[in-house]
Amino acid sequence: MAEELSSSRRLSRRRRANIDGQTQYVRVSMSEQERTRLYVLEEQTGRSPSEILVSAALYAKSAESLAERRALATEFMAARRYLAALSNNVNQLAKHANVTDEFPEEARVTLGRVRDIAERINGMVDGLAG
Template sequence: MTEEQSSPRRFGRRRRANISGRTQYVRVSMSEQERAALLVLEERTNRTASEIMVSAALYAENSESLVERRALAIELMQARRLLATVSNNVNQIARHANAGDEFPKDAVAAVAAVRRVADRMYELVDELDR
């Protein structure tokens, strides 16, 4: 086993996700400053250099990148979690309202919060569709 094979991955790099079909390799030359900027982008986005460069090349025309789509997907998942939490609160309010004669004051605010989160989720889905 060579030293390169036995040593841990440099900077904890991960492989690019498997792609279908035959793999094509392209060699790219860049300055030290460009490579440093690419390293920073790799760390910030938790993506490989190939993923970043392929997405930049393929999405340059329509100015949409995989990073932006991934950020929207993350925001959509966070909104979904928030909606589940708020919906749970609405269920608790409904259970309380059904158990007694008075309607809880928090119910109107909770339902409004559910509507705001749901509206934001629709907006995010529309952004992902573009």
């Protein structure tokens, strides 16, 4: 089983994201069970073995592990996309209000969503502050 896993892994090797500075190599010894667990983590997270091990070694004591930072960045990007879509709606509603001198009910709903996303972003920023 280890041979099958090993040969299939060689064909689909992932590299760690760009590293600042010169690359340093470290050899790590582990049991077959530990390596199997590392394979499982690779599959679950889509991260390279180097990235998993470096994250565990360097960020384990801090509340800000590499995986947590990536999840937070993903959440910020999703909030940004949602806010951009909402801003388009707000612009359309403002144009309508300027042309017709009426404030449509959809505007109240959209502005409520803008407030919700702003609160979500504030919560994420508060989470960064600790």
